[in-house]
Amino acid sequence: MSLHIPHPLSILALVASLSIGGCVSSPETREAGTYTLAGSGPVVVFQSGLGDDRQVWRDVLPALSAKYTVFAHDRPGTGAVPAKAGPRDPCTLAAEQRAALRAAGLKPPYVLVGHSLGGLYQYAYASLYPDEVAGFVLVDPTHPRNWAEIQRELPGTATLLKGIKSVAFGAAQAAEFDDQTTCLDRPEFKHPPGMPGRVLVAGRPRSADPEEYEVLHLALGREWAALAGVPRVEMVWDSSHYIQRERPERVIAAVQQLAPPQACGEACQAAPQVRLLGVEMGGHDTFDIAFGETRRARIESLIGPPRKTYRDDASPGGEVGIYHHKPAKAPVLVGMIPVLGDLVEAVETVQSLREWRELIVEYDAAGVVQRASLRRID
Incomplete structure (x- = not known):
């Protein structure tokens, strides 16, 4: 422990x-x-x-x-x-x-x-x-x-x-x-x-x-x-x-x-660095983040402001933004899915609706994305 x-x-x-x-x-x-x-x-x-x-x-x-x-x-x-x-x-x-x-x-x-x-x-x-x-x-x-x-x-x-x-x-x-x-x-x-x-x-x-x-x-x-x-x-x-x-x-x-x-x-050798991240967060359309190219304004125009920010010690003047998606209550229609369609698909749908995800974006001083990742909160 x-x-x-x-x-x-x-x-x-x-x-x-x-x-x-x-x-x-x-x-x-x-x-x-x-x-x-x-x-x-x-x-x-x-x-x-x-x-x-x-x-x-x-x-x-x-x-x-x-x-x-x-x-x-x-x-x-x-x-x-x-x-x-x-x-x-x-x-x-x-x-x-x-x-x-x-x-x-x-x-x-x-x-x-x-x-x-x-x-x-x-x-x-x-x-x-x-x-x-x-x-x-x-x-x-x-x-x-x-x-x-x-x-x-x-x-x-x-x-x-x-x-x-x-x-x-x-x-x-x-x-x-x-x-x-x-x-x-x-x-x-x-x-x-x-x-x-x-x-x-x-x-x-x-x-x-x-x-x-x-x-x-x-x-x-x-x-x-x-x-x-x-x-x-x-x-x-x-x-x-x-x-x-x-x-x-x-x-x-x-x-x-x-x-x-x-x-x-x-x-x-370090693993090759990912240069493009596809982002899927509930309530928003899927979009891509290109490291070294995408700017903060673009991300926030799609998903809104970060829930919280931290200073980025790796980049003087930079910040880390945490963009939050907390699951909402599942709509009543979800309860009907097993009757309407495949049970496996129904389970995946319910899980996606309940999933709590966060997007972590590291910006440099100019507001350009240096790294980003999605994480699921248990």
Whole structure:
């Protein structure tokens, strides 16, 4: 389970699904909660979020193992590893990961990859042991002020999460939750760590999440550019919190581009960029967006103004516009479709009427489209 989630239904769903499927690849070793795939390239080290074991990386590890040595381990209290007493703060977890790497005979420098609270742990490792780190990829990482800001901005959500923690968290998860920011102000911490890094921030909210949390999440996400010392955060607008599951290719590409393995060849090349997007949103005629050509005025003449806008950190003076289509109630005629026509077509019609879609458009300072994508809100 990841600390990122504020909504009660999301929290309960994750609490109920901590056991996930295994990862199949070869050659490998799995001992004492570790998963090592020995390749010929740099050592890539994975840390999972709160309550997640190493299997959360199952769509990423095999793809990287051909060109890298990949190492993922379960922290005490996750997977089959028993919990342990004592502090569970980021500095302690970083030291434990360091010991696990040495026990596995894996020498630095490392490329660190961490998701959610695991991203904060990898940030701590890079800050405490910078000479051992070649670079890092933080995947929707937990901001050091995340819990403090939730308590300040969303007191109802904070109260609910405290209650769920008391009845649903295991001892290890509760300890990690309570200690999540302890030790981050140590004088030996180097802010920012001072090595190359990538920060991926999820941009797709779930329909169950309060809008106030979406705003808070994006605001804190952008602060990671200064914290990590990277030029900008990279928004993954078509993924929610688990980017490594929903868009594993983004995580794989970030690792490959940060630390290209020898003879990487075509595997490290970015996918060809889409230059034309066909847009279908309920209540509007289908239209095309040509990247580098279509202007904001054209889009808004067809579908109206954006529901919200954000500053585009990748393009000084640019903006990201989010154009919203929330499903309306289905007309009475829909109830007659099974009688009038094919049932499959009827199901597709009902689904299209109920679908909640958003168009994400990234503009440059002149209002010209640079990138765009459609996302469905679950």
